[in-house]
Amino acid sequence: MTLEVLGISVLWLFLFGYVIIASIDFGAGFFNAYSLLNGKNHIITDIISRYLSPVWEVTNVFLVFFFVGIVGFFPQTAYYFGTVLLVPVSISIVLLCIRGSYYAFSAYSPGKNTSYALTYGLAGLLIPASFSVVFAISSGSFIEMKDGAPTLDYWKLYTSPFAWSIVVLSIVAVLYISAVFLTWYADKARDKEATKLMRKYALVWAAPLMIAAGGIIYELNFFNKELFARMIMMWPMFAASGILFVATVYLVWQGKHYGAAVITLISQFALAFFAYGIAHYPYLLYPHLTIYDSFTNKAMAIALVVAFVLGLLLLIPSLYLLMKLFLFNKDYVRGEEDHHA
Amino acid sequence: MNESAVYWSRMLTELTLSFHILYATIGVGVPLMIMIAQWTGYKNNDEHYILLARRWARGFVITVAVGVVTGTAIGLQLSLLWPNFMQLAGQVIALPLFMETFAFFFEAIFLGIYLYTWDRFESQKKHMLLLIPVAIGASMSAVFITIVNSFMNAPQGFDMVNGELVNIQPVLAMFNPAMPTKVAHVLATAYMTSAFVLAAIAGFLILRGSTHIYHKKALYLLMKLGLIFSIATALIGDFSGKYLAEYQPEKLAAAEWHFETGKDVPLVLFGKLEDGEVKYAIKIPFALSILAHNNPRAEVIGLDQFAEEDVPPLYIHYLFDIMVSIGMLMMLVSLIYVVAKWRGWQFIYRKWFYWIVVAGGPLSLLGIEVGWWLAEVGRQPWILRGVMRTAEGATTSGQVDLMFLLFCGVYLVLGVGSMVVLVRMFKKNPIEREIAERQAEKGGDIL
Numbered sequence: 001m002t003l004e005v006l007g008i009s010v011l012w013l014f015l016f017g018y019v020i021i022a023s024i025d026f027g028a029g030f031f032n033a034y035s036l037l038n039g040k041n042h043i044i045t046d047i048i049s050r051y052l053s054p055v056w057e058v059t060n061v062f063l064v065f066f067f068v069g070i071v072g073f074f075p076q077t078a079y080y081f082g083t084v085l086l087v088p089v090s091i092s093i094v095l096l097c098i099r100g101s102y103y104a105f106s107a108y109s110p111g112k113n114t115s116y117a118l119t120y121g122l123a124g125l126l127i128p129a130s131f132s133v134v135f136a137i138s139s140g141s142f143i144e145m146k147d148g149a150p151t152l153d154y155w156k157l158y159t160s161p162f163a164w165s166i167v168v169l170s171i172v173a174v175l176y177i178s179a180v181f182l183t184w185y186a187d188k189a190r191d192k193e194a195t196k197l198m199r200k201y202a203l204v205w206a207a208p209l210m211i212a213a214g215g216i217i218y219e220l221n222f223f224n225k226e227l228f229a230r231m232i233m234m235w236p237m238f239a240a241s242g243i244l245f246v247a248t249v250y251l252v253w254q255g256k257h258y259g260a261a262v263i264t265l266i267s268q269f270a271l272a273f274f275a276y277g278i279a280h281y282p283y284l285l286y287p288h289l290t291i292y293d294s295f296t297n298k299a300m301a302i303a304l305v306v307a308f309v310l311g312l313l314l315l316i317p318s319l320y321l322l323m324k325l326f327l328f329n330k331d332y333v334r335g336e337e338d339h340h341a
Numbered sequence: 342m343n344e345s346a347v348y349w350s351r352m353l354t355e356l357t358l359s360f361h362i363l364y365a366t367i368g369v370g371v372p373l374m375i376m377i378a379q380w381t382g383y384k385n386n387d388e389h390y391i392l393l394a395r396r397w398a399r400g401f402v403i404t405v406a407v408g409v410v411t412g413t414a415i416g417l418q419l420s421l422l423w424p425n426f427m428q429l430a431g432q433v434i435a436l437p438l439f440m441e442t443f444a445f446f447f448e449a450i451f452l453g454i455y456l457y458t459w460d461r462f463e464s465q466k467k468h469m470l471l472l473i474p475v476a477i478g479a480s481m482s483a484v485f486i487t488i489v490n491s492f493m494n495a496p497q498g499f500d501m502v503n504g505e506l507v508n509i510q511p512v513l514a515m516f517n518p519a520m521p522t523k524v525a526h527v528l529a530t531a532y533m534t535s536a537f538v539l540a541a542i543a544g545f546l547i548l549r550g551s552t553h554i555y556h557k558k559a560l561y562l563l564m565k566l567g568l569i570f571s572i573a574t575a576l577i578g579d580f581s582g583k584y585l586a587e588y589q590p591e592k593l594a595a596a597e598w599h600f601e602t603g604k605d606v607p608l609v610l611f612g613k614l615e616d617g618e619v620k621y622a623i624k625i626p627f628a629l630s631i632l633a634h635n636n637p638r639a640e641v642i643g644l645d646q647f648a649e650e651d652v653p654p655l656y657i658h659y660l661f662d663i664m665v666s667i668g669m670l671m672m673l674v675s676l677i678y679v680v681a682k683w684r685g686w687q688f689i690y691r692k693w694f695y696w697i698v699v700a701g702g703p704l705s706l707l708g709i710e711v712g713w714w715l716a717e718v719g720r721q722p723w724i725l726r727g728v729m730r731t732a733e734g735a736t737t738s739g740q741v742d743l744m745f746l747l748f749c750g751v752y753l754v755l756g757v758g759s760m761v762v763l764v765r766m767f768k769k770n771p772i773e774r775e776i777a778e779r780q781a782e783k784g785g786d787i788l
Contacts, residue, residue, distance in 0.1 A: 053453075053456075053457060054453035054454065054456065054457045055453060057405070057406075057409055057449040057452065057453060058446070058449045058450055058453060060409055060410075060413060060449075061442065061445055061446045061449050063413065064412075064413055064416055064442050064445065065442045065446065067416065067417060067420070068416065068435075068438050068439055068441075068442050069439060069442075071420055071427055071431045071435065071438070072431060072435030072436070072438060072439045073435075075427065075428045075429075075430075075431025075432050075435070076428055078419075078420040078424050078427035078428045078431055079424045079425060079427070079428040080424075081420070082420035082421050082422075082423075082424030082427060082736065083424045083736055083737060083738060084738075085421060086421045086422070086736060086738040086740060086741065086744060087738075087740050087743075087744070089417055089421055090418075090421065090744045090747060090748075093413065093414045093417055093418070094747060094748070094751050096410055096413055096414075097410040097411065097413075097414060097751050097755060098751070098754070098755075099410075100406055100409060100410040100413075101406045101407050101410050101755050101758065101759065102758070103406070104402055104403055104405075104406030104407075104762075105403065105406070105758055105759070105762045108399065108402055108403060108762065108766065109762050109765060109766065110765060110766060110769045110770060149737050296431065296432050296435065297432055297506070297509045299509045299510060299511055300432055300433070300435055300436065300509060300511050303436045303511040303512065304435060304436060304439055307436060307439055307440055307443070308439070311439075311440070311443035311446075314443065314447060315443065315446055315447070315450075318446075318447060318450045318451065318474075319450060321450070321454065322450050322453060322454060325454060325457075325458065326453075326457065332457075
């Protein structure tokens with residue numbers, strides 16, 4: 001495996017990590033806000049805040065890790081993506097700012113303030129939508145080179161059915177992933193009512209997810225034939241992903257093995273995410289930028305890999321400790337031990 | 342090149358950073374204060390200090406949230422507003438940038454654990470140990486990000502051959518000449534500022550009529566810490582002057598309005614520049630020679646040695662004056678407080694003195710701001726001193742002005758929101774009430 005492939009694989013893995021935990025996070029914020037509106041917040045607010053509070057900051061770091069890493073390993077992405085993404089990513093940043101700080105405002109303000117919860121719930125749902133535009137752009141044909149500098153064709157982007165399919169998919173996926181995860185978490189907390197409600201949400205969002213995913217593959221056929229052909233070549237992975245999706249829905253439907261459902265859920269998205277990534281290889285920005293022509297110099301690559309390994313040695317035990325204390329600790333999850341500062 | 346994009350990119354970067362560093366400085370310094378308070382409380386078995394740590398930690402979460410999101414904003418804006426610069430810098434300086442995220446990761450994990458395991462461990466000691474990685478992570482992320490900035494002031498670790506980068510040495514780029522003084526100065530001022538900001542809050546509550554011993558303990562602890570770190574800041578400031586004289590003489594000369602190279606150079610304090618003439622200034626004989634070379638007779642390079650297009654704006658002199666004055670004032674205030682406490686002088690319990698302490702918080706934050714403006718404007722017109730002009734690094738996008746307005750709105754919302762939440766948080770739960778609750782919880786009068 002070359003350093004280029006290693007670099008992009010690691011970054012893709014971190015992006016996947018962000019997609020999953022951010023989905024749980026954003027979806028939870030939305031469900032929390034929604035429950036305030038329909039008066040069901042007494043059922044799920046506790047469960048949601050008990051999960052979210054210790055981890056929200058960590059979620060954000062996964063994103064920072066990805067974008068710092070990609071500029072480090074592939075400095076030319078800063079030039080191409082940086083130049084064209086000013087407006088779309090600025091919108092994402094604004095939403096992230098509102099969401100992150102209003103989460104803290106809401107969780108720590110004495111006497112619960114509904115408007116804070118609604119603000120972060122709504123902002124959270126728009127973040128995946130605004131970021132997913134980057135995926136559409138990286139698949140090509142929205143960027144033109146003018147005088148040697150890349151420019152973005154906004155009109156073409158905002159009227160593209162393909163871009164909108166990705167937006168829809170990202171929102172639906174967020175709600176689905178979050179609902180399945182929170183069903184498991186609520187069940188672990190032995191909170192029957194919350195489990196029931198989250199289970200309902202999980203099943204409700206399963207069908208739109210499949211429709212949206214199918215829609216994207218259909219749109220892609222018109223949008224970028226080469227990428228479509230490569231995706232078709234990856235069909236075994238997509239098929240396995242589909243089977244895992246059915247398994248997840250079945251497990252949630254059965255209402256017994258929620259832990260297994262979370263595992264099949266994550267595997268399903270991992271397969272689809274990596275199949276998409278492999279189909280994209282070797283392009284970072286089709287057809288202008290490949291991972292080979294944008295890779296950093298050898299000295300920096302080696303230094304980054306060394307820093308990365310050392311960093312992981314620090315990070316993995318810490319993350320393990322975090323999960324042990326808050327995700328797999330029965331007393332904490334059940335709310336019997338909630339002594340926060 | 343797009344002139345307006347360059348201008349607005351500079352404005353937006355300045356806006357984001359100016360807003361971010363207020364929260365970031367607190368984010369670097371306050372974990373150390375929390376750790377010291379928790380440790381003091383644990384060591385002396387004094388519940389007041391433990392409560393101090395707990396209440397600071399609670400407020401800290403709000404500032405951290407804003408610090409984290411605005412930090413994410415500037416992280417992305419670097420690539421959005423300065424794509425050419427990041428493409429170049431990414432090849433040479435990505436290493437510390439990358440390491441910063443690890444430090445940040447580390448801090449985020451342990452802060453989450455610290456906040457949600459209050460009373461969960463049997464011994465307070467275990468809980469206290471969680472603060473060490475938080476404080477280390479906070480300080481290390483400041484160290485790494487300041488290394489990136491010092492590289493921009495003193496780039497090294499690569500060669501430019503016909504516009505191509507060769508011989509890249511990432512570690513050499515990190516250990517550039519600007520790095521030791523910059524990193525030390527950033528850390529010391531962050532600790533100092535955090536101490537004075539927290540002291541200002543204690544002082545304010547005393548002025549509002551809270552007579553509890555808790556506030557006096559807090560104030561004394563913070564003033565001692567503030568004194569130590571302001572002395573450190575002044576010492577490092579002196580080293581920074583020597584660094585500038587050696588490696589970035591144009592910045593020092595512009596900050597000091599030192600126009601002609603010469604010996605026995607005085608230090609210019611305050612004053613006003615009128616048609617190239619310095620007026621109403623206080624001149625301390627030989628002081629600039631001493632600051633630059635530790636020798637009153639030494640020669641200091643003046644602005645006459647530089648081409649006009651390489652000279653930074655001369656208004657940075659005012660920034661330099663404000664920064665130094667605030668630093669000196671705060672050192673004096675904390676020194677007086679500590680000495681008075683030791684000698685039993687009573688005037689430090691008078692209203693007027695508490696007002697000075699209260700003013701010290703915002704003043705220290707202002708000192709941080711002007712210090713950064715001085716450092717950043719002082720390296721204009723370069724984005725990478727001697728390598729890349731600021732205008733060459735900027736984006737060509739046409740919508741930067743619009744984005745500037747957008748972010749003005751966002752920071753306004755975040756600034757006001759965080760203030761409202763913080764004030765409400767402590768107003769609704771004053772220390773007297775928390776102590777009473779804690780007593781009831783523990784079932785004994787330990788306080």
